[in-house]
Amino acid sequence: MNAIRLDHVSKAYPRHQYLTHGLKQTLLHLPDLVRRMRADRFLALNEVSLEVEQGEAVAIVGPNGAGKSTMLGLIAGVIRPETGTVEIRGRVAPLLELGAGFHFDLTGRENIVLNAVLMGMTRREVARRFDAIVAFSGLEAVLDEPLRTYSSGMVARLGFSVAAHLDPDILLIDEILAVGDASFQQKCLARIAELQQSGKTIVLVTHDLHAMEQWCDEAIWLNAGTIRQRGLPVTVAKAYREELLREGDMVKHKDPSDERAAPSTQPAPSSRME
Amino acid sequence: MSALSTAGSPHPSASYLGDLILVLVQKEMKVRYKNSWLGYAWSVANPLVFTAVYSVALGIFLRLQIPGYPYPLFLIAGQFPWQWLSTSVGAAPMMFINNASLIKKVRFPRNILVASGVLSDAIHFLLTIPVITLAVLWYGFRPSWIWLPGVPLLAVAQFLTVYGVALAIASVNVYFRDLERITAIFLQVLFFLTPIVYPVASIPPQYQVWIQLNPIAPLISAWQGLFLDGSLNGSVVLAAYAYGLACLAIGSILYRALSPRFAELV
Numbered sequence: 001m002n003a004i005r006l007d008h009v010s011k012a013y014p015r016h017q018y019l020t021h022g023l024k025q026t027l028l029h030l031p032d033l034v035r036r037m038r039a040d041r042f043l044a045l046n047e048v049s050l051e052v053e054q055g056e057a058v059a060i061v062g063p064n065g066a067g068k069s070t071m072l073g074l075i076a077g078v079i080r081p082e083t084g085t086v087e088i089r090g091r092v093a094p095l096l097e098l099g100a101g102f103h104f105d106l107t108g109r110e111n112i113v114l115n116a117v118l119m120g121m122t123r124r125e126v127a128r129r130f131d132a133i134v135a136f137s138g139l140e141a142v143l144d145e146p147l148r149t150y151s152s153g154m155v156a157r158l159g160f161s162v163a164a165h166l167d168p169d170i171l172l173i174d175e176i177l178a179v180g181d182a183s184f185q186q187k188c189l190a191r192i193a194e195l196q197q198s199g200k201t202i203v204l205v206t207h208d209l210h211a212m213e214q215w216c217d218e219a220i221w222l223n224a225g226t227i228r229q230r231g232l233p234v235t236v237a238k239a240y241r242e243e244l245l246r247e248g249d250m251v252k253h254k255d256p257s258d259e260r261a262a263p264s265t266q267p268a269p270s271s272r273m274e
Numbered sequence: 275m276s277a278l279s280t281a282g283s284p285h286p287s288a289s290y291l292g293d294l295i296l297v298l299v300q301k302e303m304k305v306r307y308k309n310s311w312l313g314y315a316w317s318v319a320n321p322l323v324f325t326a327v328y329s330v331a332l333g334i335f336l337r338l339q340i341p342g343y344p345y346p347l348f349l350i351a352g353q354f355p356w357q358w359l360s361t362s363v364g365a366a367p368m369m370f371i372n373n374a375s376l377i378k379k380v381r382f383p384r385n386i387l388v389a390s391g392v393l394s395d396a397i398h399f400l401l402t403i404p405v406i407t408l409a410v411l412w413y414g415f416r417p418s419w420i421w422l423p424g425v426p427l428l429a430v431a432q433f434l435t436v437y438g439v440a441l442a443i444a445s446v447n448v449y450f451r452d453l454e455r456i457t458a459i460f461l462q463v464l465f466f467l468t469p470i471v472y473p474v475a476s477i478p479p480q481y482q483v484w485i486q487l488n489p490i491a492p493l494i495s496a497w498q499g500l501f502l503d504g505s506l507n508g509s510v511v512l513a514a515y516a517y518g519l520a521c522l523a524i525g526s527i528l529y530r531a532l533s534p535r536f537a538e539l540v
Contacts, residue, residue: 078377094379100375100379106304117297118294118382119380123296
């Protein structure tokens with residue numbers, strides 16, 4: 001059964017924010033501006049179709065601006081596709097942002113409840129899992145201190161602990177494994193593996209090809225808004241590495257001492273939705 | 275159990291929505307005065323200071339008199355409900371923008387952010403009613419039993435109005451950030467076009483009809499009638515509800531039309 005189905009999904013963003021050039025500029029160049037805004041759109045995803053089976057662990061790799069975050073946003077349901085359809089079966093846990101909605105004047109205890117409810121748990125569910133969340137975080141000693149007294153690693157631990165206990169059907173993970181100290185990272189990976197074994201669907205955006213090969217069933221290589229390659233993680237990782245090496249070679253072959261060299265015509269990588 | 279759901283159109287259960295509102299209101303209540311020494315006193319201090327200033331400037335210097343009531347008491351009856359409206363509407367432009375990280379990442383009904391903000395201001399207003407009661411007693415008037423049904427009745431009408439206006443402003447401001455400045459000026463203008471520092475009766479007849487177009491004029495008149503006379507004028511309450519529902523409708527329509535792109539623009 002499909003947990004996630006994207007059917008010919010496209011998403012474009014206007015390059016220019018609405019009305020941010022000031023009144024005078026806007027009025028002087030209004031017809032021109034409208035034409036430009038219509039035409040000058042950045043296609044983040046172009047006719048992408050994708051099906052993810054329930055219980056599958058899928059990794060998404062690709063360079064900055066390839067559309068990875070847009071794809072996660074579409075699956076999380078915070079972004080609507082321009083064309084095409086997105087179908088999701090089950091509850092989605094967005095690990096996109098750990099500790100979404102944390103308030104630094106509230107205590108760790110208060111923030112667990114606030115964050116868990118914002119992520120989709122009812123208060124009853126939070127109460128039932130509260131002890132497990134606290135035990136997982138290992139922050140019992142500072143639970144009643146305000147969050148602003150925590151180190152950033154501690155805040156991240158609290159965030160992951162809540163997210164790890166959401167009991168979702170689908171987990172969306174956006175490069176968060178670089179969180180906390182080494183032993184907590186191991187704990188995070190173990191928890192994700194545990195969730196995977198219990199039949200959860202996992203979508204992971206990563207630059208860590210090694211982690212992808214180690215525990216994903218499938219890999220998707222996104223490039224410039226389209227799926228460049230899809231297959232076994234080992235195969236995709238090999239092709240992606242070769243591409244990275246080729247690009248690296250091209251950079252190396254440019255003579256850095258040649259000052260007359262034309263400036264790079266490569267467009268700056270867009271960082272929208274990241 | 276795992277029903278097919280189309281991403282982007284969340285239909286959460288009523289009990290979950292209740293929990294979400296409760297948790298967000300609790301947060302607002304805990305956070306607001308967490309780092310201030312006077313705490314709750316600030317909810318009262320603001321309208322009381324304005325009452326004192328207008329009492330001196332208009333009541334004593336300009337010798338403004340309201341037939342039947344001491345001028346400071348008349349001010350208090352309108353100033354405290356106004357304080358709720360102006361706090362909520364003043365905060366409205368940033369209600370979505372300040373929660374950008376949440377809106378970008380988590381799928382939940384975003385209008386709950388506005389509802390919980392307005393609701394926590396409502397609770398702060400209700401907590402100041404003992405102060406209004408003290409003022410009424412101080413000037414030798416008597417609190418009425420009508421307050422018991424009257425306060426919730428008018429509070430609901432005011433919630434509909436304020437929530438509708440705040441939802442509209444919060445939604446539009448995501449697209450058009452200048453609205454934040456416009457809202458600040460709009461509140462100043464609205465304050466003086468609403469019978470708070472002067473009674474409706476003192477407005478010349480040719481302007482009376484214009485005041486009735488002000489959607490919050492009936493509301494403030496109703497609060498004044500309730501606190502000062504212990505009376506509820508049926509047609510005024512009805513007008514307050516009619517305006518409240520109209521504001522709610524406008525806010526909801528704008529929110530529905532504009533919210534799908536919030537995650538891209540906040």
